[in-house]
Amino acid sequence: MTDLLWQKAGVRTDERIMQFLAGDDVILDCEFFLHDIEASKAHVGGLLNIGLLSADEHAVLARELDTLAEDFRAGRFVLDARFEDGHSAIEARLSERLGDAGRKVHSGRSRNDQILVATRLWLKARLGDLLESCRAVARICLERAAGEDLPLPGYTHLQRAVVSSTALWFAGFAEAFIDNARRAHDTLTWVDANPLGTAAGYGVNLPLDRQHSTNALGFARMQINPIYAQLSRGKFEIAALDALGGALLDLRRLAWDLSLFTTAEYGFVQLPGEYTTGSSIMPNKRNPDVIELMRASYASLAAARCEIEQLLSLPSGYQRDLQFSKGAIVHGFGRGLAALALLPDLLAQMQWNASAMLSAIEPSMYATDVAIEQAAAGVPFRDAYRKAADDAGKAGAGRTPQASLAARVSPGAAADLRLDELRARLRALET
Numbered sequence: 001m002t003d004l005l006w007q008k009a010g011v012r013t014d015e016r017i018m019q020f021l022a023g024d025d026v027i028l029d030c031e032f033f034l035h036d037i038e039a040s041k042a043h044v045g046g047l048l049n050i051g052l053l054s055a056d057e058h059a060v061l062a063r064e065l066d067t068l069a070e071d072f073r074a075g076r077f078v079l080d081a082r083f084e085d086g087h088s089a090i091e092a093r094l095s096e097r098l099g100d101a102g103r104k105v106h107s108g109r110s111r112n113d114q115i116l117v118a119t120r121l122w123l124k125a126r127l128g129d130l131l132e133s134c135r136a137v138a139r140i141c142l143e144r145a146a147g148e149d150l151p152l153p154g155y156t157h158l159q160r161a162v163v164s165s166t167a168l169w170f171a172g173f174a175e176a177f178i179d180n181a182r183r184a185h186d187t188l189t190w191v192d193a194n195p196l197g198t199a200a201g202y203g204v205n206l207p208l209d210r211q212h213s214t215n216a217l218g219f220a221r222m223q224i225n226p227i228y229a230q231l232s233r234g235k236f237e238i239a240a241l242d243a244l245g246g247a248l249l250d251l252r253r254l255a256w257d258l259s260l261f262t263t264a265e266y267g268f269v270q271l272p273g274e275y276t277t278g279s280s281i282m283p284n285k286r287n288p289d290v291i292e293l294m295r296a297s298y299a300s301l302a303a304a305r306c307e308i309e310q311l312l313s314l315p316s317g318y319q320r321d322l323q324f325s326k327g328a329i330v331h332g333f334g335r336g337l338a339a340l341a342l343l344p345d346l347l348a349q350m351q352w353n354a355s356a357m358l359s360a361i362e363p364s365m366y367a368t369d370v371a372i373e374q375a376a377a378g379v380p381f382r383d384a385y386r387k388a389a390d391d392a393g394k395a396g397a398g399r400t401p402q403a404s405l406a407a408r409v410s411p412g413a414a415a416d417l418r419l420d421e422l423r424a425r426l427r428a429l430e431t
Contacts, residue, residue: 017307026079027088028154028326033079036114037069038084040198042216043109046197046209052108057101060231064097072341073307086118087111091250110200112318115194116233119326121217123240126333131429133340134181134247139428140344141174146419148237150352151401152268153360162368163361164414166352173254178422180247182428188193191236192428194219233322234312237329238326241305244336248298251339255295258350267356270350275342290342297339304332326422363396369404 029036039061048058068090071077082091094102146168154164194217197210203226214222219255223229261268271288279285307328311321367388374384388395413419 010218022304024327025085025323026081026083026089028330029089032115032118032122032326033072033086033089034069034307035125036070036118037088038066038121039114039117039213039217040090040105042071042213043196043385044105045216046108046212047104049209049212052206053101053104057104060098060312061094061105061123062100062215064094064102068093070199073078075195079252081289085111087114108199108204108206109196112200113196113198113229115285115326116198116229117194117213119233119329120191120193120195120236122230123191123236123329124188125330126337127184127240127243130247130340131181131184131188131245133337133343134177134184135426135429136344137340137347138174138177138181138422140347141177142172142419142426143176144347145170145417148352148361149405149414150354151405152352152357160360160362160365162365163401165401165405166357168414169257170347171412171419171422172424173250173340174419174426176250178425178429180250184427185248187239189220192220193223193232193241194221195223195229195232196224197257198229201226201230227316230318231316234308234325237308237325238305241301241308241329241332244300245301245305245332247340248301248336251343252295252298254343255291257290258287259295262291266360268360270351270353270354272346275346275349284318290346294339297335300335301332304328317330317373361401363394364392364401364402366395369391369407 022026036072044053044058044065046062047053048055053061067078072079075094079086083092090104091102094105096102105246121266149165149167152169153160153165154162194210194214196213196217197208201266211220223232242335258269258271260266263273271291273286273287275290276286277289279287305328308325311325314321371388374387375381379387408414409416
């Protein structure tokens with residue numbers, strides 16, 4: 001390991017303790033490293049503005065930071081056990097290449113605000129990915145809702161209940177993912193605050209140009225108070241995970257529908273071949289592994305959220321416990337976004353089995369229509385309900401699924417999907 005930034009004379013470092021302290025930081029910091037470099041460039045620009053760096057020193061530091069980013073992307077620079085973490089690696093590289101200029105880079109900042117700003121930039125990027133994934137799912141759901149309208153059994157308590165439709169199913173998930181996109185957008189707006197320049201959580205005796213770093217890094221606003229900057233670590237991560245969690249909850253229910261609909265017992269849906277896998281022992285099997293892992297992805301998100309929430313039983317100020325929050329968000333967002341990224345293509349390619357769906361619609365599923373029609377004719381609804389229940393087996397006489405759906409005129413129902421309103425909501429999130 002390179003010389004420790006904080007090494008004190010006369011204090012021996014124990015390799016086992018150092019390995020415990022470092023943990024998997026170097027591996028995890030690969031996620032944040034380019035953001036850390038970007039924030040370092042903004043920081044040295046601010047140091048130039050307050051006269052702590054000369055123009056020449058700033059120029060060579062900015063150039064070397066760009067080179068480091070290029071080397072990292074190309075694999076010429078690797079974060080490994082030589083370094084305690086990504087922050088140490090940046091400073092070690094600059095000091096090695098640039099001497100005194102490199103050793104000035106940490107003036108006025110702490111690894112506390114370094115990881116805060118790198119994580120904040122990472123969260124903004126991931127929330128942007130979440131926003132786009134939710135919009136993509138909503139778009140394909142709206143397209144399919146408008147393009148086909150096949151009768152589909154509607155279930156409550158996993159029992160056949162009323163006539164539904166594929167258009168209603170797709171429109172339901174379209175609205176869900178429009179709301180998920182709105183939540184991702186609003187969370188991104190809230191998270192868009194710059195903590196760089198708050199140092200270890202109490203400010204420093206330098207007139208740091210924090211507005212410069214805020215503008216240079218593309219933040220909407222500055223996170224003003226240094227104590228709150230530290231208090232927000234974990235809090236902002238939980239908010240981002242919650243936004244992802246909303247989408248993954250809907251994904252889980254959608255995946256459950258498809259898990260049922262693709263069974264031989266239902267037979268309503270055929271998945272594209274590439275979204276299934278084979279059995280290692282049963283030659284006849286094609287397994288819906290993709291939708292099963294989509295269904296499972298919320299578990300990783302829930303674990304990540306729980307881990308961070310448990311870490312936050314802390315007083316104000318920085319505590320080393322917070323180091324573990326990095327792994328949680330990387331794991332939670334990694335699995336969650338990977339699952340969502342596959343969903344639009346799956347929804348675009350899945351095929352409905354119209355005959356299987358039609359044959360699953362039985363006469364009693366029209367009983368609600370009968371009761372409502374009687375109520376509309378003036379019969380007290382509870383009386384109409386009892387009569388329809390008694391004659392449920394005959395409710396389908398002379399009726400068709402298409403006619404039942406066409407009569408469903410309540411706003412949002414099958415005869416009034418209001419897809420234009422949903423499209424307008426989606427467009428508002430794409431500008």
